[in-house]
Amino acid sequence: MTTLPIEYDDERHIIEADQVGGAVDPADRRATFADVVSRTDARRPIVPAALRNPDARRALVRWSAGYGGHTALYHLTRSPKYAAKVAVYAPRGAWRASAAVLWWAVGGRENFQLRQEAASKNDPHTWQQLDRRREKASGARWWVVGAAVVLLAALLVGVEVAGMPPVGWWAAVVGLVLLAAHYGRPADKPIVDRVTTKAAFTKLTGEMVRNAVVALSIGVKEPGQITFPPPGIHKDGPGWLARFNLPGAIVATTVLEKRDNLAAALRLPVDQVWPEVGPDHPGQVDLWVGYQPSSKMGQPRWALAGDTARTSIFEPQPFGTDARQRPVSTVLFERNVLIGGQPGSGKSYAARTLATIAALDPTCELKIAEFKGTGDFLDMAPLCSTYACGVDDEALSTGRDVIAWALAECERRGERIKRARERGEAPLGKVTPELAAKRGSGLHPVFILLDEVHELFLAYPDAADMAERVAKRGRALGIILVLATQIADRDSVPPNITRCVVTRWCLSVGGQVENDMILGTGAYKRGLTATVYQPGVDAGWGVITGNGKAGSVRSFFPDPKTAAAIVARAAQLRGQVIGEDVERVEARDMLADARAVLRPGESGVPWAVLAERLAELAPEMYAGITADMVRESLARYGVDSQDVKVGRKNIKGARRTSLDAAQQRREIEAE
Numbered sequence: 063m064t065t066l067p068i069e070y071d072d073e074r075h076i077i078e079a080d081q082v083g084g085a086v087d088p089a090d091r092r093a094t095f096a097d098v099v100s101r102t103d104a105r106r107p108i109v110p111a112a113l114r115n116p117d118a119r120r121a122l123v124r125w126s127a128g129y130g131g132h133t134a135l136y137h138l139t140r141s142p143k144y145a146a147k148v149a150v151y152a153p154r155g156a157w158r159a160s161a162a163v164l165w166w167a168v169g170g171r172e173n174f175q176l177r178q179e180a181a182s183k184n185d186p187h188t189w190q191q192l193d194r195r196r197e198k199a200s201g202a203r204w205w206v207v208g209a210a211v212v213l214l215a216a217l218l219v220g221v222e223v224a225g226m227p228p229v230g231w232w233a234a235v236v237g238l239v240l241l242a243a244h245y246g247r248p249a250d251k252p253i254v255d256r257v258t259t260k261a262a263f264t265k266l267t268g269e270m271v272r273n274a275v276v277a278l279s280i281g282v283k284e285p286g287q288i289t290f291p292p293p294g295i296h297k298d299g300p301g302w303l304a305r306f307n308l309p310g311a312i313v314a315t316t317v318l319e320k321r322d323n324l325a326a327a328l329r330l331p332v333d334q335v336w337p338e339v340g341p342d343h344p345g346q347v348d349l350w351v352g353y354q355p356s357s358k359m360g361q362p363r364w365a366l367a368g369d370t371a372r373t374s375i376f377e378p379q380p381f382g383t384d385a386r387q388r389p390v391s392t393v394l395f396e397r398n399v400l401i402g403g404q405p406g407s408g409k410s411y412a413a414r415t416l417a418t419i420a421a422l423d424p425t426c427e428l429k430i431a432e433f434k435g436t437g438d439f440l441d442m443a444p445l446c447s448t449y450a451c452g453v454d455d456e457a458l459s460t461g462r463d464v465i466a467w468a469l470a471e472c473e474r475r476g477e478r479i480k481r482a483r484e485r486g487e488a489p490l491g492k493v494t495p496e497l498a499a500k501r502g503s504g505l506h507p508v509f510i511l512l513d514e515v516h517e518l519f520l521a522y523p524d525a526a527d528m529a530e531r532v533a534k535r536g537r538a539l540g541i542i543l544v545l546a547t548q549i550a551d552r553d554s555v556p557p558n559i560t561r562c563v564v565t566r567w568c569l570s571v572g573g574q575v576e577n578d579m580i581l582g583t584g585a586y587k588r589g590l591t592a593t594v595y596q597p598g599v600d601a602g603w604g605v606i607t608g609n610g611k612a613g614s615v616r617s618f619f620p621d622p623k624t625a626a627a628i629v630a631r632a633a634q635l636r637g638q639v640i641g642e643d644v645e646r647v648e649a650r651d652m653l654a655d656a657r658a659v660l661r662p663g664e665s666g667v668p669w670a671v672l673a674e675r676l677a678e679l680a681p682e683m684y685a686g687i688t689a690d691m692v693r694e695s696l697a698r699y700g701v702d703s704q705d706v707k708v709g710r711k712n713i714k715g716a717r718r719t720s721l722d723a724a725q726q727r728r729e730i731e732a733e
């Protein structure tokens with residue numbers, strides 16, 4: 063610490079300023095011309111956010127038309143009642159108005175209280191003095207009233223002479239009658255009834271936001287600590303956007319985590335309040351508040367429902383809308399998707415939006431297996447090279463064959479990509495749009511959709527192992543896997559699959575556990591909560607992660623006619639079914655295979671070696687299998703991971719005794 067003595071004249075004291083360390087702030091200087099011309103401040107857009115894109119404009123018009131139409135009809139149906147009220151109140155109002163003018167003209171109010179006091183005190187002298195004052199004031203007022211009457215009469219005559227049509231007179235009379243009725247009605251009895259039963263949310267104000275954030279107890283003590291950068295609170299789509307900065311080091315996610323409390327503080331339903339991290343820094347919040355809860359809003363038109371729609375899985379395509387009614391898009395290539403939610407949450411239709419994107423890409427092969435058995439995708443069956451529906455053995459084994467085919471296809475495609483790379487056609491070692499479109503390249507995109515996939519995994523545990531490998535290997539090879547399930551617990555959908563699927567869409571779920579099973583541990587705490595949605599009512603709404611910014615998305619839901627038109631358009635684009643049906647793949651038994659690859663005299667084998675041997679034995683089934691996958695698959699049969707001697711070292715693997723014991727257990731159970 064240094065003490066800086068500063069010299070002043072005699073009348074001043076010496077001030078000792080404390081300074082810690084050296085000077086760090088840049089010296090103040092005037093702005094130069096160069097500073098001014100190089101300013102890059104963000105300019106505020108000329109067109110307001112609510113009118114900037116066609117969807118927002120349509121939403122505003124739709125809302126205004128809906129609201130205006132309802133209000134007009136409401137009042138129209140009650141017009142006889144209003145007419146009766148007007149008939150009663152208008153004469154009363156006319157009388158009140160005339161009396162008020164007269165009372166003013168005679169100066170009735172002039173020192174009224176004083177005169178009353180003088181009268182009560184029996185003081186005629188004072189009373190007369192006060193009354194003379196009243197008379198004096200009143201004299202001039204009669205002139206004003208007289209002049210006003212003459213002016214009015216002259217105006218009426220003038221208007222008549224100028225040729226006012228009768229409708230004009232009627233309009234003036236109606237206006238006067240309504241004015242009189244308004245003046246004559248009792249203060250607590252409005253002439254028109256209220257259109258809404260509760261106070262409709264019409265405007266988000268800075269005060270509401272500040273008070274709500276202070277009430278969250280996240281460290282904001284004073285409402286004034288919240289600042290709103292330009293353009294302040296404004297309309298954005300069908301709602302209001304408030305962008306605000308939190309004070310100090312408080313991050314926006316603390317507000318997101320308390321979305322429920324924020325909604326409570328604003329006195330609004332949770333799905334009307336949508337906080338997000340703002341664009342400028344982590345302490346900025348973009349709070350969007352809809353005019354209505356999102357579950358009650360309509361949905362903009364889906365671009366893929368157009369007559370000329372055509373997609374490419376390599377480009378972003380819309381599949382849903384967010385809370386602000388903005389389309390949400392995804393690039394299907396290199397993407398695997400897990401869709402979860404309770405019955406009636408809209409999983410099948412959500413999966414269908416992705417299938418629609420694939421269907422409208424004429425190079426993409428479709429394979430769909432639905433294990434609900436209600437034929438949600440039946441209309442798409444003619445577009446599919448493989449289609450299965452039901453929970454019978456045939457449908458389930460077809461589902462398994464699809465995965466086995468995909469795994470074998472990964473192997474074949476790996477070879478094809480290698481050759482393409484050698485030719486310089488696949489520099490990054492993955493499928494490109496050109497390769498995918500090239501006839502005979504064998505690298506066209508494949509879209510595999512398995513609805514209610516837990517049925518398949520429960521019936522064929524090995525299908526789950528294969529699906530995991532397809533999810534891992536197929537991405538770069540143009541194989542897209544979409545899994546929809548009601549239950550995502552470890553028995554129904556193994557965690558390994560959930561882990562390697564990046565895009566997860568959680569529709570309505572019952573609680574935090576289910577929410578996190580689909581979206582990943584900690585999602586609920588980070589504010590990604592699909593529990594706010596109710597099945598049926600909020601069908602199609604869900605929280606999506608791994609597709610850009612995490613947030614709420616509602617799937618597009620075309621009506622049956624539009625859905626049929628989309629399928630017809632896809633059929634027209636394709637001309638023929640792309641790809642071939644899967645062949646029946648011989649079911650393999652990993653336990654038996656593991657025992658078969660043990661060499662005579664071997665007491666055990668490390669997991670990595672076992673994985674290699676299995677891949678050699680049946681490449682169509684085990685290609686790409688890893689040591690961990692083999693360990694986890696065999697653990698289901700009760701095979702332990704034990705030390706196996708390799709040379710002088712002990713390495714974890716499967717022992718013959720453990721494999722045999724597992725086989726015996728199985729045989730006993732089968733009996």
Ligand SMILES: Nc1ncnc2c1ncn2[C@@H]1O[C@H](COP(=O)(O)OP(=O)(O)OP(=O)(O)O)[C@@H](O)[C@H]1O
Pocket residue numbers: 403404405406407408409410411412434548598601602603616617618619
């Ligand atoms: N985006 C949406 N908008 C409006 N309604 C929807 C939407 N998606 C689905 N629905 C409605 O929800 C109902 C249930 O949808 P769906 O069959 O996809 O649910 P699910 O989760 O697959 O149900 P289950 O588990 O019982 O099979 C549909 O019949 C439809 O009426």
